[in-house]
Amino acid sequence: MSPTTAPAAAGTATTEAPVLLDVRGLRVDYGQPGDPLLAVRDVDLQIRRGEVLGIAGESGSGKTTLITALLRLQRPPARTTAGTALLHPRPGQDGPPVDLLTASRRELRALRWERLSVVFQSAMNALNPVHRLESQFIDTLAAHRRMSRTDARAHAHHLLELVGIPASRARSYPHELSGGMRQRATIALALACEPDLVVMDEPTTAVDVVMQRQILAQVQRLQAEFGFAIVFITHDFSLLLEIADRLAIMYGGRIVETGTPAELAGDPRHHYTAGLRDSFPPLRGPLVPLRGIPGSPPDLRTAGIGCSFADRCAGAQEDCRSTVPPLFVEGSRAHACLHPVGTPAPSSPGGRP
Amino acid sequence: MTSPTDERPTDERSAGRPVPARRADDRPVLAARDVTVHFPTKGGAVHALDGVSLALHRGRTHAVVGESGSGKSTLARTLALVQQPTAGTVELHGAPVEAARRRRQRREFAATVQLVLQDPFSSLNPLHPVRYLLSRPLLLHRPKMPAEQLETEMLQLLERVALVPARRFLDARPHELSGGQRQRVAIARALAVRPDVILGDELISMLDVSLRLEVLNLLATLRDEEGLAMLYITHDIATARYFADEITVLYAGEVVETGSGEDVTQTPAHPYTRLLVESSPDPSPESLAAGPGGDGERPRADAVAAEPPDLISPPSGCRFHPRCPLARPRCAEASPPSVEVDDGHRARCWALTDDEQYQRGSAA
Numbered sequence: 001m002s003p004t005t006a007p008a009a010a011g012t013a014t015t016e017a018p019v020l021l022d023v024r025g026l027r028v029d030y031g032q033p034g035d036p037l038l039a040v041r042d043v044d045l046q047i048r049r050g051e052v053l054g055i056a057g058e059s060g061s062g063k064t065t066l067i068t069a070l071l072r073l074q075r076p077p078a079r080t081t082a083g084t085a086l087l088h089p090r091p092g093q094d095g096p097p098v099d100l101l102t103a104s105r106r107e108l109r110a111l112r113w114e115r116l117s118v119v120f121q122s123a124m125n126a127l128n129p130v131h132r133l134e135s136q137f138i139d140t141l142a143a144h145r146r147m148s149r150t151d152a153r154a155h156a157h158h159l160l161e162l163v164g165i166p167a168s169r170a171r172s173y174p175h176e177l178s179g180g181m182r183q184r185a186t187i188a189l190a191l192a193c194e195p196d197l198v199v200m201d202e203p204t205t206a207v208d209v210v211m212q213r214q215i216l217a218q219v220q221r222l223q224a225e226f227g228f229a230i231v232f233i234t235h236d237f238s239l240l241l242e243i244a245d246r247l248a249i250m251y252g253g254r255i256v257e258t259g260t261p262a263e264l265a266g267d268p269r270h271h272y273t274a275g276l277r278d279s280f281p282p283l284r285g286p287l288v289p290l291r292g293i294p295g296s297p298p299d300l301r302t303a304g305i306g307c308s309f310a311d312r313c314a315g316a317q318e319d320c321r322s323t324v325p326p327l328f329v330e331g332s333r334a335h336a337c338l339h340p341v342g343t344p345a346p347s348s349p350g351g352r353p
Numbered sequence: 354m355t356s357p358t359d360e361r362p363t364d365e366r367s368a369g370r371p372v373p374a375r376r377a378d379d380r381p382v383l384a385a386r387d388v389t390v391h392f393p394t395k396g397g398a399v400h401a402l403d404g405v406s407l408a409l410h411r412g413r414t415h416a417v418v419g420e421s422g423s424g425k426s427t428l429a430r431t432l433a434l435v436q437q438p439t440a441g442t443v444e445l446h447g448a449p450v451e452a453a454r455r456r457r458q459r460r461e462f463a464a465t466v467q468l469v470l471q472d473p474f475s476s477l478n479p480l481h482p483v484r485y486l487l488s489r490p491l492l493l494h495r496p497k498m499p500a501e502q503l504e505t506e507m508l509q510l511l512e513r514v515a516l517v518p519a520r521r522f523l524d525a526r527p528h529e530l531s532g533g534q535r536q537r538v539a540i541a542r543a544l545a546v547r548p549d550v551i552l553g554d555e556l557i558s559m560l561d562v563s564l565r566l567e568v569l570n571l572l573a574t575l576r577d578e579e580g581l582a583m584l585y586i587t588h589d590i591a592t593a594r595y596f597a598d599e600i601t602v603l604y605a606g607e608v609v610e611t612g613s614g615e616d617v618t619q620t621p622a623h624p625y626t627r628l629l630v631e632s633s634p635d636p637s638p639e640s641l642a643a644g645p646g647g648d649g650e651r652p653r654a655d656a657v658a659a660e661p662p663d664l665i666s667p668p669s670g671c672r673f674h675p676r677c678p679l680a681r682p683r684c685a686e687a688s689p690p691s692v693e694v695d696d697g698h699r700a701r702c703w704a705l706t707d708d709e710q711y712q713r714g715s716a717a
Contacts, residue, residue, distance in 0.1 A: 058561040059532075178660055179421075208420040208588065208661070213632035235562050238591075239634040279562050281595035283618060283635040290595070292566030296531040 017048040019088060020196055020229050021070075022097075026083030028062070028069045028253075030300075037300055039065040039078070041253040044327065047197065049091075052223070052230045054244030054261075056237045056276065060297050062253040063233045067199050070100055071118055072108055087115065090196065113144050117190035119183075121202035126186045127174040133160070133185055134170035137192060144193050159188040163218050180211035184218065191222060199231045204239075216243055238280040241265050249273050252298040252308030259333030269335035269342070271313045307338070315339050380447050381408035382582040383432060383466060383550045388441035390427050390606075397665045401427040402606045404441070409550055409582040414573075416585040416597030416614070418629065422661055424606040425586045429554045432584060433468040434459070464494050467543035471555040473535035477527040483511070483538055484523045490545040510541040515571055533564030537571065544575070551575075552584045557592070569596050590633055594618040602626045605662045605672040608691075612698030622692075622700035625673045671703065679704045681714035 023045040031037035040062045047053050057063040068074040070085050086097040098107060100116075120126045128136055137156030141147045147155065157167040163184040165177075174182055183203060190198050200219075204212040220243070223230060234240060240247055241261040249257045249264070249272065257270040268274040275293035295312035306321040307313070313320065317339055325336040385407045391398040402424040409415050409432075419425050430436035432443060434450065442449040450462060470476045477486060487507045491498060498506070511519035514537040527535055536556060543551055553572070557565040573596060575581050587593050593600050593614065600617040602610040602625065610623040621627045660676075662668055668675050674684035683703050692705040703711040 058563060180660065209590075209632045209634075210420065210628055236634060237562065242634055275563060279566050280634075281566075281591050283591045283594060283630065283633055287595060289570070290566050291570070293563035294567065296533065297561060297563075 017050050018091060019046050020049045021045075021047040021100075022084075022086045022088070023047075023070065024084050024086075026066065026069060026085065026101075027081050028065050028074070029079050029081045030065075030077050032077070039253050039300060040069065043083070043253075043255055045248060045255065047229055047231060049196065050223075050227045050229055051245045052232060052243060054240035054247045055231060055233045055250060056235065056240050056247060057233075057250030058235055058297055060300065061250040063250050064201055065253075066250070067118075067201060067231065067233060071116060071199060072100060072103070073118075087111065087197075090115075113140055113193040113195065115196050116199070117193070117195045117197075118199040118201065119186050119190045119203045121205050124174060124179075124182060127182060127189075129174050132171050132173055133165075133177070137170075137189060140189065140192050155192075159192055160185065162191070162222060163188045164214075180207050180215065183207055183211075184215055187215070187219060187222075191226065191228070194226060195228055197229045197231065199233070201233045202235070203232075205234065205236070212239075237276045249276065253300065254308070254336060255327070256309070256337070257333070257335040259335075263333050267342070269330075269333070269340035270309075270337045271315050271341055272309045273335075274341050275312075307336075315341065379410055381444070382411055382446060383584075384408040384444045385428065385432055385438075386442045386444060386449075388428070388431055388438045388443070390424070390431060390436060391439045394665070399664045400606050400667050401664065402431070402438075403667075405603070405606070405608050406441075407432075407584075407601055407608070407611075409584055411549070411582050412576060412580040413599070414576055414583040414585050414597040416587060416593035416600045417603060418587055418590050418593050418600055419603035420588060420629075420661060422605075422664060423603040425588075425603055426554050427606075428603070429468065429552045429584060429586050432550075433466060433552050434462055435468065460494065464546045465548055466550040466552065467546060467548040468552045468554065469536075469539050469543050469556050472559050473532060473539050474527075474559070476539055477535055479527050482524050482526050483530075486527075486538060486542055487511075487523075487545055490542055494546045506545070510545055511538075513544060513575070514538070514541045515567075516541070531564065532560045533568055536560060536568055540568075540572070540575075548581070550582045550584070552586075554586045555588070556585075558587070558589070565592070572596070590618060590629055591635070602629065605664060605667055607672055607688075608701065609673065610698075610700040612695070612700075616695060616698040620695075620698075622694045622698065622705060623673075623702050624677045624679050624704070626700070628676075671701070681711055683708060683711035683714050686710070 023043060026040055026043040027038060028040035029036050030039050043066060055063045055066070065078060068078070069080045074080065080101055083101060085100040087100055088097045089095045098111065103111070134153055134156045137159060138149055138152040141152040141155055142149065157170055160170055161167060165181055165184060165188070169177065169181070177185065187203070204215055207215065219230070232240065232244060244261055246260055247258065247264050248255050249270065251272045257264060257268065257273045264273055265277055268277060272293070278290050279292045281287070281290055293312055298308040306323060307325050310316040310320040320338055323338060325338045327334045327336045385405055388402055388405045390402040392401055405424070405428060407415060407417070407428065417425050417428060427436060431438050434443065444450065445462065445465060484507065487510055488503060491503055491506055507523060508519040511517070511522050516522040516534060516537055527538070530538065551572070557568050560568060569592065572583060576583050585593065585597050597614050599611065600614050601608055602617065602623065604625045610617055610621065610626045617626060618630060621630050662672055662675070668685070670685040670687050671677070671689050674680040677684065681703070689701045689703045690706065691699050691701050693699050694705060
């Protein structure tokens, strides 16, 4: 329990590592032609090799829409109407980057599992309920690695053991496993072909905190070993502060702030980030009254002009309702706020207790 | 078995909210005494709760924390008389209440104790406007209410849960409201019968994170200003610390620890509570300074098997012993007694006792 400082885990190099995925101007529309409903608006995002990028946002903020667009898993009526997402080749491998948003089905098939994989919130839905656990690994490995079934089975057992599932459970059906085991199995499956990027969409939301901690510790250990990058999506800002190298905060379909956990927790610039931080009561230290964020999440149908957080924002001014704030870059961090936290405002104090 | 939540003096809290003075004669409004609930199945009885005691006091919040399957919701349902205990009693104002099968008895009980459920998306009938949802309990419990008074009472209820302008919300249907607003309608509906007790079962966990504290703060205001007794069922020990005066930790259907919110979270006595506290995300500046890569600083959570116990044949002795870093042979033999580690702070663990057999045994 003592808050002794532990040395940061290895592999947290972020700024120096080469860019793995470079997203520019991504826009996703759920509306009809002529009647747009933008769930993701002009998102720019860079993911570097081996880093953990946390994307925090509430329901409707666009975080899942963003990654289903990037992974080309989106379903109508969602349409990607603008943007590029360049996946750069592995170091030492030649070739131009691939734009995930325009890649052909054939190109995508070569990239999935091999370079990109995904872990969803509901492991029960991600695993096929009528197949034994190991056969789902064998199918993947046989399709992508041309392994014999015997080799694939041995490798499947190895992968399961990496996440703490004994080989004796490999012939279980998904329903015979606990929720935590199923989620760990889907993580092992995502790592089967040693991808460069693993997208995790609320991977621990459905499990208890003790299991969550165990899964995260395993993921961090595996990441240190294999060096894959992680995009970790969750509404749990406090969890991201602990596990991410870099954070992106989404609100109303936009990225409103990016930075390191220490920057966003210690000195948030966007009022939404500050409010989000103050929505999680601390487990240690003094207890102070927290307010959460007043008001309701934005309605994407009516959003458009101005900052979508203006209606709930303590620091909002006239221009916030008429100007969409661009992303202001300040060194390694960025924010999309015209009157950031800590700047003097005539109508309201900027800082929070 | 002694009740771990019997009368005890007011404990000081460091929370930044006023603590209502607790009178010495403060009898619990609602209490569970040695409640056991077993669910029969083909494979044997599921031990959902075993010998659980808990008391709710006027103007105070009692949080019940535990993992899925620990019996939290069964306890709330038992206190609401929705679930009949296999053994033990539920006491209202000190008198045992029998499972009120008759409609009139049920209604009397429901006028005192109201249960608010987790999911405001399914607990409010989507076909009806808020007006109808609120008028039902008002008319059911006070059938002769004139129309104007009904209207006034409904508006007052909405104002009490900060849904203003109330008139605008009266004719809204659930789908027009955000999750936080819906949950406030559910709370207003519970308040309509002027209860003494609100039982909240995970009542913020379905809400967007930015809306959760508003609902908790609203409940805290109702508790402090109107003296409501509250049960707060949660899996999130950080919000339990924020909102509750006392915390009871359940593990596999048994109480393992109970005490003031500060004692239980800052100096947890039971190994399971410690595991829970250490596993919970904590955005405090101290833990942030440690940086990412939590496995170095949190050895215990990873070292201990995280699989929850089988409740049909729960582990012998202390039910936590298969996962416990302090487990010794004694722990598998007998259930540990409740030990008072501090004033009003109790835990059930052999390591807290001077039991000779435990002390002699070597670590498993």
